[in-house]
Amino acid sequence: MPGEIPSRGPGWAESILVLLPLRLGLAALFGYAAVLKIMDPQSFAFAIKAFQILDPAEHAHLLTGFAFGIPWAELIIAVLLVLGFWTRGAATLLALMLAAFTAGLASLIVRKIETECACFGEQEFLCSGAVGLCHLGRNAGLLLLTLLLAWRGGGRLSIDRARNPACFASDEVESSEKDA
Amino acid sequence: MGKQAIPVQVLAIIGLATACGAVHSLFEPIRVDRQSRGFTLPGDPGDQTDADPADPSAPEPSPEQASTEADTVEDAADPVDPQVADQAGDGKIPLEIAAQLHERAMMGEPIWFLDARLRDDFDEGHIAGALFMAHTHVSSGEGLDELMSFSPPEANDLIVIYCTGGDCQASEDTAILLEAAGYANIAIMAAGFDEWAAAGLPTEGP
Numbered sequence: 001m002p003g004e005i006p007s008r009g010p011g012w013a014e015s016i017l018v019l020l021p022l023r024l025g026l027a028a029l030f031g032y033a034a035v036l037k038i039m040d041p042q043s044f045a046f047a048i049k050a051f052q053i054l055d056p057a058e059h060a061h062l063l064t065g066f067a068f069g070i071p072w073a074e075l076i077i078a079v080l081l082v083l084g085f086w087t088r089g090a091a092t093l094l095a096l097m098l099a100a101f102t103a104g105l106a107s108l109i110v111r112k113i114e115t116e117c118a119c120f121g122e123q124e125f126l127c128s129g130a131v132g133l134c135h136l137g138r139n140a141g142l143l144l145l146t147l148l149l150a151w152r153g154g155g156r157l158s159i160d161r162a163r164n165p166a167c168f169a170s171d172e173v174e175s176s177e178k179d180a
Numbered sequence: 181m182g183k184q185a186i187p188v189q190v191l192a193i194i195g196l197a198t199a200c201g202a203v204h205s206l207f208e209p210i211r212v213d214r215q216s217r218g219f220t221l222p223g224d225p226g227d228q229t230d231a232d233p234a235d236p237s238a239p240e241p242s243p244e245q246a247s248t249e250a251d252t253v254e255d256a257a258d259p260v261d262p263q264v265a266d267q268a269g270d271g272k273i274p275l276e277i278a279a280q281l282h283e284r285a286m287m288g289e290p291i292w293f294l295d296a297r298l299r300d301d302f303d304e305g306h307i308a309g310a311l312f313m314a315h316t317h318v319s320s321g322e323g324l325d326e327l328m329s330f331s332p333p334e335a336n337d338l339i340v341i342y343c344t345g346g347d348c349q350a351s352e353d354t355a356i357l358l359e360a361a362g363y364a365n366i367a368i369m370a371a372g373f374d375e376w377a378a379a380g381l382p383t384e385g386p
Contacts, residue, residue, distance in 0.1 A: 089189020
């Protein structure tokens, strides 16, 4: 529309130096965590139960649903992030999940319940032992990185870019003007 | 696809994950709660144990228990009233009842104490004669094989599981997996190991 300032998509430098490593890093982290959980859903169900938010006697179906659904969601998100397809949607869902996990961890600390995070299956990532401030800080950091990806999108090296080049048209016009 | 499609993308991913999870659950069912919280104590009228002291195929006490076995089973502590043992009806027994059962286990009765805490905690100290049995140890098959080698489910021996007490869920988790493996006579010690040790009851480890 006349007078409207076109939104500017990520440039090549941002795409290659920031967004691509971010996508691949988050995909590797959550993809690995997802595979561990998918291979042992029973342990992940116990990990969710240990949060003591859902009563297993009354909400067994919900616990079971989360135990199977969350790891598959993480795996699908990881694949989407690698491809750069639906990057904003995948990053948004990952951010929502991270926010929920972080709130759950905070509630454990407030309620003084000592349990392990099991956020990455039986593996530890940066933090170890019972849930504490380290886990909260780690999740907050991951949340910020995920929000950055949800805001900026997959960048130029992504399927999103190939499917919708119009988002980057303003950059190309600007580049050609500079060249001229 | 523009920004307005993000909610659609999110819902599509959730839907796909739900479908994948639903199919996965058909092939690998899990349990999140116990089927039954009842248990029978050795000597109860309702005790259906098949264990026979004269039967050579009967489960042998673990090495730890055998080393402390008393001369005769008749010297065992007084029988425990199941009503007293499980006052809350939640399959949990108080510390004093667990101590009585432990005394009987040390005398060779088919009662087994399992430690559901983490391996490091177990190595630092555990109830005398107890076996390491975190839920991961059961699900890996290693712990279950070990338990079955001297106390198969058919024996209906009493199994007492403990963890750190309080809000600890580890005992429940181990109990759920043992139930799935066929063990039906399971009691959970309401108190944790620290309370046990603080009460001056028998422990092992550094």
